[in-house]
Amino acid sequence: xxxxxxxxxxxxxxxxxxxxxxxxxxxxxxxxxxxxxxxxxxxxxxxxxxxxxxxxxxxxxxxxxxxxxxxxxxxxxxxxxxxxxxxxxxxxxxxxxxxxxxxxxxxxxxxxxxxxxxxxxxxxxxxxxxxxxxxxxxxxxxxxxxxxxxxxxxxxxxxxxxxxxxxxxxxxxxxxxxxxxxxxxxxxxxxxxxx
Amino acid sequence: xxxxxxxxxxxxxxxxxxxxxxxxxxxxxxxxxxxxxxxxxxxxxxxxxxxxxxxxxxxxxxxxxxxxxxxxxxxxxxxxxxxxxxxxxxxxxxxxxxxxxxxxxxxxxxxxxxxxxxxxxxxxxxxxxxxxxxxxxxxxxxxxxxxxxxxxxxxxxxxxxxxxxxxxxxxxxxxxxxxxxxxxxxxxxxxxxxx
Numbered sequence: 001x002x003x004x005x006x007x008x009x010x011x012x013x014x015x016x017x018x019x020x021x022x023x024x025x026x027x028x029x030x031x032x033x034x035x036x037x038x039x040x041x042x043x044x045x046x047x048x049x050x051x052x053x054x055x056x057x058x059x060x061x062x063x064x065x066x067x068x069x070x071x072x073x074x075x076x077x078x079x080x081x082x083x084x085x086x087x088x089x090x091x092x093x094x095x096x097x098x099x100x101x102x103x104x105x106x107x108x109x110x111x112x113x114x115x116x117x118x119x120x121x122x123x124x125x126x127x128x129x130x131x132x133x134x135x136x137x138x139x140x141x142x143x144x145x146x147x148x149x150x151x152x153x154x155x156x157x158x159x160x161x162x163x164x165x166x167x168x169x170x171x172x173x174x175x176x177x178x179x180x181x182x183x184x185x186x187x188x189x190x191x192x193x194x195x
Numbered sequence: 196x197x198x199x200x201x202x203x204x205x206x207x208x209x210x211x212x213x214x215x216x217x218x219x220x221x222x223x224x225x226x227x228x229x230x231x232x233x234x235x236x237x238x239x240x241x242x243x244x245x246x247x248x249x250x251x252x253x254x255x256x257x258x259x260x261x262x263x264x265x266x267x268x269x270x271x272x273x274x275x276x277x278x279x280x281x282x283x284x285x286x287x288x289x290x291x292x293x294x295x296x297x298x299x300x301x302x303x304x305x306x307x308x309x310x311x312x313x314x315x316x317x318x319x320x321x322x323x324x325x326x327x328x329x330x331x332x333x334x335x336x337x338x339x340x341x342x343x344x345x346x347x348x349x350x351x352x353x354x355x356x357x358x359x360x361x362x363x364x365x366x367x368x369x370x371x372x373x374x375x376x377x378x379x380x381x382x383x384x385x386x387x388x389x390x
Contacts, residue, residue, distance in 0.1 A: 029308040030271045032264040058254035063261040063271065069227040076225045076258065113224040 001041050001175040005190050007034065008154065008176055014183045018128075018156065026153060027060035027125050035067040038175060042123070042151045043071035045173045049148045051121045053077060055114070055140065057107060057132050064153060065123040072121070077114060079107040079136060092142045096135040099128065107132075109139050118145035127152040127174060130161025137170060154178065157191055196236050196370040200385050202229065203349065203371055209378045213323075213351065221348060222255035222320050230262040233370060237318070237346045238266035240368045244343045246316045248272060250309070250335065252302060252327050259348060260318040267316070272309060274302040274331060287337045291330040294323065302327075304334050313340035322347040322369060325356020332365060349373065352386055 013021040025031040051072045056065035057079045065076045082105070091108040098105065114120070120140045122133055133150055140147045147170065155162045155174035158181075165172050177191035208216040220226040246267045251260035252274045260271045277300070286303040293300065309315070315335045317328055328345055335342045342365065350357045350369035353376075360367050372386035 023305065024307065025270075028272065028275070028305055030261060030264075030273070032261055032270060033268075035261065036265070059257060059273070059275075062254060062257040063273075066225060066227055066230065066258040066261050067265075069225075070231070070262075073228070075220075075227060077223065078225070078254070078258075080223070080254070110218065110223055112219065 001038075003037055004034070004153070004176045007031075008178070009188055012188065014181045014186060014188070016183060018159070018181075020154070020156065020178060020181060020188075022154065026064075030063045032063075032067065035064055038064060038153060039068040039071040041175055042068050042121075042173065046072075046121060046149055046151065049121070049171070050119045051148050052117070052119045053114070053121070053145075054123050055079065055109070055120050055136055056123045057081070057136060060126075061124040064125055068123050068151070077109055079109050079139065081105050081107055092139045094135045094138045094142070097129075097131045099131070107135050107139070109143075111143070114139065114143040114145055116144040118143070119148045120145050121148045122150040123152070124150075125153050127155040127161045127165075127172075128159045130159075130164050133161070133165060133170075134168075137165075137168075149173065151175075196233075198232055199229070199348070199371045202226075203373070204383055207383065209376045209381060209383070211378060213354070213376075215349070215351070215373060215376060215383075217349065221259075225258050227258075227262065230259055233259060233348060234263040234266040236370055237263050237316075237368065241267075241316060241344060241346065244316070244366070245314045246343050247312075247314045248309070248316070248340075249318050250274065250304070250315050250331055251318045252276070252331060255321075256319040259320055263318050263346070272304055274304050274334065276300055276302055287334045289330045289333045289337070292324075292326045294326070302330050302334070304338075306338070309334065309338040309340055311339040313338070314343045315340050316343045317345040318347075319345075320348050322350040322356045322360075322367075323354045325354075325359050328356070328360060328365075329363075332360075332363075344368065346370075 149171035157179040180189040288303040344366035352374040375384040
């Protein structure tokens with residue numbers, strides 16, 4: 001998605017440790033107009049797939065998921081990362097390893113909001129090692145719902161998450177795939193470009 | 196907002212300890228069409244106020260804030276609850292006491308995304324003791340931005356948060372104010388209704 005790649009090149013900041021900071025428009029400050037374009041693009045790419053629900057994970061996936069959901073006219077469910085009073089008992093849970101934060105945490109979705117008959121599209125802002133999306137896919141499987149696919153805004157193509165998901169037969173659409181980035185020169189190469 | 200009050204009465208669940216569970220449409224599963232109506236209503240109520248940015252707090256405020264932002268055509272910034280690698284150093288921070296979770300935590304917003312010249316509307320899903328909104332208002336003050344007001348979807352009128360904010364001179368718009376609720380009978384009385 002050209003508009004998004006241009007934006008990443010303009011406003012993204014490459015930091016040591018393979019970090020691509022896009023917090024000026026994607027995951028701290030959020031450019032809602034851009035999110036609208038992202039929603040339209042996901043709808044275009046998943047036009048042939050029935051979707052009854054969008055599933056994402058707190059926190060930074062929620063905003064994009066909500067705007068995307070307008071294009072599919074479906075509700076959003078977000079998986080919670082910590083057990084709170086408000087979800088006791090009846091939840092699907094799984095463990096997710098976070099490389100960014102160097103720890104393992106539980107994610108959960110109430111059984112009320114996911115089940116047989118649901119056709120679930122996963123939406124998230126970032127895909128690196130893919131552990132969060134794999135966790136969401138496990139929750140969908142456990143619930144008996146069908147996994148329609150997964151849409152991510154930015155995939156780090158030099159990390160293994162995207163390929164792992166594709167190898168598992170999950171239909172994955174990434175709107176921008178960063179295949180290479182260099183902190184010193186500020187170079188970013190997207191998939192499909194000549195480096 | 197009649198539509199919202201009806202929905203709370205239909206799908207809300209009153210639990211012990213003054214908990215009103217609305218996770219089937221507001222803060223776990225999210226009814227995006229309802230969020231659209233909420234966005235239009237906030238725009239109507241704050242029509243006379245210049246707004247250049249919406250500020251909310253992770254996690255459950257983000258979805259509503261993003262949909263509301265479409266009606267104001269402004270970006271959203273969400274305050275983060277935990278210090279992550281991606282926000283080092285240059286952030287406004289303050290402490291917030293959570294009654295629901297019984298602990299105190301830090302919230303923060305990068306200095307890049309809030310400052311003089313911004314006219315900030317706070318948006319959140321729930322207002323009970325008001326500590327989260329007070330924390331956001333402090334961040335706005337610290338940044339030198341102007342506080343345009345605060346919009347919340349559900350205020351628990353029998354808890355002190357709303358009155359505290361109004362007493363501080365903050366323009367607060369709550370779309371549904373629950374003045375009384377009873378777990379045994381399932382009764383909910385909204386402000387303006389005869390009990």
